Amino acid sequence: MKKYFRRFIMIYLIALLALPAFGMRASAAAEKQVDILFLHDTHSHLNSFLTVEDGQDVTLGGFAKIKTLIDRAKAENPDVLVLDAGDFSMGTLVQTIFHTDAPELRMLGALGCEVSTFGNHEFDYRSSGLAGALYAAIECGEPVPALVLSNIDWEAMEAQGLSEDQQLLKDAFEAYGLCDYVVVEKGDVRIAVFGIFGEDSLACAPTCVLQFRDAAEAAADTVSEIREKENVDMIVCVSHSGTAEDESKSEDEILAKAVPEIDLIVSGHTHTSLYEPIRHGSTYIVSCGSYGRNLGSLSMTQEPDGRWRMDSYELLPITQDIAPDTAAQDKVDSLMEKVDATYLTQFGYTTRQVLARNTIEFATSDDLYDIHTEHNLGNLLADSFAYTVQNADTGDDHPVDVAIVPSGCVRDTFATGDITVEDVFNAYSLGIGADGIPGYPLISMYLTGAELKTGAEIDASVSDFMPSARLYISGLHFTYNPHRIILNKVIDCYMTDEKGSRSEIEDDKLYRVVCDLYSGQMLGAVTDVSYGILSVQPKFADGTPIEDIEDAIITADGREIKAWAAIAGYLDSLEDTDGDGISDIPEAYAAAQGRKVVEDSRAIGDLVKSPNKFAVIIIAAALVMLALVILFIVLIVRKCLQITAASL
Structure with a gap:
């Protein structure tokens, strides 16, 4: 009996010793892992591009080089998941065939991207443009990513009765297969991917006719549906909402905290480069920047509780030393050939045509957005608008008093060396006109002198809350103190005549102002930010209000004057100072010209002098x-x- 008992004890002890090892093996066998590559805000940058970063001319990006890195990752793990978080269009010349050929969706498909969502710029060519792109993507017969978007409020729109444009998009979405979410399998991992369109994205899409539900509410409902209907290991959101330094305004952080069941948010819209993921609870937020400068790369492992741990995360820079994938580059080149043949011929240009040579170090487009002062790039672009309209036969003989460029429309800068047609388009590439031809047209409107001063105050007081509304100006000069009371920051505002002499603004006089169509469309949003306190009413030359801003579009010889073409024409018109047959950028643009002067003073006298009516009301x-x-x-x-x- 004792012998049997001793054997039992020995077997029991051996079993106890073996259990941890067995548990480890069982855990290892059950452990799941996933690799994800991601993009967002590529903005039609299918080709590598020359730009300026940290004061240096650099060549970055390019889908053919991105394809090289994706192929390397897939050689190590064939089950890598490739995602995109929207704004894949609008930013280079290839966007001009967006509505007819869907080049961006086709190239995302060529990269192996499996899921994407819409950004605000996908609506830039209006409902017909987006619908056309979706049908073109269907008809091309090539691989294209699934599209997901979960917070479109069809219920509210249908209750009101769908408009013609809303029905057009609904039909196109159904034909393409747009849905709230998709489930993809990567090895033994089932992943649900859903899409979100943010509040600021909608504010930046003036031609979008759709209504959207609150992002957090829609995401919570979608996650509940996924949990109920799908047996998935991971939930990923491709969000075009973005992050911000102020956490209370950081939409994707708000989403992460409101819907903690989300494992990963790929965050687009704000062009942010997160070199470390943001984490709230068990939710990770990642961003890789814009224009395909980087490819985001991460690996995650599932924990015993079912949530996911970030094992590795990095942004892979797409630099000049990466060899492009030949097939992908050939595909991009063929698309660019079509751009020359179908779009640029209308303007008498070719993609690589040199317009001017540059020795100036221009501010970057990020500088215009982030640093609130005068910038030489903004001056050059505003001068282009004024010059072109002044010298075109537009049917309005009144001189251009003021030309305005908002930072939100400037997409890139000019490096030193040759400035080509492609460079110009990349710098000011957005939109489409009422004529259906890509490129925002210029508009002409009249404002009173008092409204011009209000415009300066909008820039000084409101643009810190809406940086895309920072203004760069030709013809108008003003000084502001950022430390003064809001709505009373401008302390001097005047105009200059043809000789550069100071000219005082008459409050009741009408002045001719030129800007692009998008700027006119966004006047309402700027008014909303100031709660209606700061507002301007665009007028015709006779003082009657402009009810439809498209009525203010400038035409010459029966054609809209496109903003990018105005810049190209101005650069081409500049003096050839070295006699080589090519225009040269004037040295005058190397220095500030006093158009926007920042008086950085906290002295009591400077803070309270010259109060305007808004200051009086506030005080x-x-x-x-x-x-x-x-x-x-x-x-x-x-x-x-x-x-x-x-x-x-």
């Missing part, structure tokens, strides 16, 4: 509030004294 309101608070305190103290006296 009066503050004094009234202070008086009410003091009165309330006095009444409370008096009541307390009465109670104390009564108790004695």
Whole structure:
């Protein structure tokens, strides 16, 4: 009996010792891992491009080089998942065939991208343009990514009755197969991927006719549906919402905290390069920057509780030393040939045509957005608009008083050396005109002198809250102090005549202002940011209000004057100073020209001098509030004294 008992004890002990090893093997066998590559905000940058970073001319990006890196990753793990988070269009000349050939979707498919979503710029060519791109993608017969977007509010739109444009998009979405989410299998991992369109994205899409649900509410409903209907290991959101330094305004961080079941958010829209992921709970947020400068790469492992741990994360720079994939580059080249044949011929240009030579170090497009001061790139572009309209037969003989360029429309800068037609288009590439031809047209409107001053105040006071509305100007000069009370930051505002002499602005006089169509379309959004306090009313030359901003589009010889073509024409017109037959950028653009002067002073006298009507209203309101608070305190103290006296 004792012998059997001893054997039992030995077997029991051996089993106990073996259990941990068995558990480790079982855990290792059950452990799941996934590799993900991602892009967003590529903005039609199918080719490598020359730009400026940290004061250096650099060549970056290119889908053929991205394809090389993706193929390397797939050689190590054939089950790598490739995702995109929207704004795949609008930014280079290839966008001009977006609505007829869907080059961006086709090239995402050529990269092996399996899922993408819409960004705000996918709506730039209006409903017909996006619908055309989707049908072209279907008809091409090539691989294209699945499209997901979960917060379109069809229920609300259908209750109101779908408009013609809404029905057009609904039909195109159904034909393409747009859905809330898709499930993809990568080895033994099942991954649900859904899409979100953010609040700021919608604010930046003035031609979008769709309505959207709150992102967090729609995401929560979609995640619940996925949990109920699908047996998945991971939930990923491709979001075109973005992040911000202020966490309270960082839409994808708000989403992560509101819907903690999401494992990974690929965050587009704000062009952010996150070199370390943002984490809230078990949700990771990643971003790789814009224009295909980087390819995001990450690996994750599933934990015993079912959530996922980030094992590795990096942004792979797409630099000049990466060999392009030949087949992908051939495909891009063929698309660019079609651009020359179908689009640029209308303007008498070719892609690689040199317009001017440059020795100036221009500010970058990010500088225009981030650093609130005068920038030489903005000056050059605004001068281009003024020059072109002034010298075109537009039917309006009134001189151009002011030309305006908003930072949100400037997409790239000019490096030193040759500036080509492609470079110019890349710098100012957005939109489409009422004529259906790609490229925002210029518009002409009249504002009073008082409204011009308001425009300066909008730039000084509002653009910190809406950096895409920072203004760069030709013809108008102003000085502002960023430390003064909001709506009263501008302390001097005047114009210059043809000789460069100062000319005072007359409040009641009408002045001719030239800008691009998008700027006119966004006037309402700028007014909303200031809660209606700062607003301007575009007018015709006779002072009557412009009700439809497209009525202000400038035409010459029966054609819209496109903003990018105005820049190209201006550069081509510049003096050839070295006699080589090519225009040269004037040295005048190397230095500031006093168009926007920042008076960075905290001196009391500088903070309170020359108050405008808004300052008076704000100060009066503050004094009234202070008086009410003091009165309330006095009444409370008096009541307390009465109670104390009564108790004695």
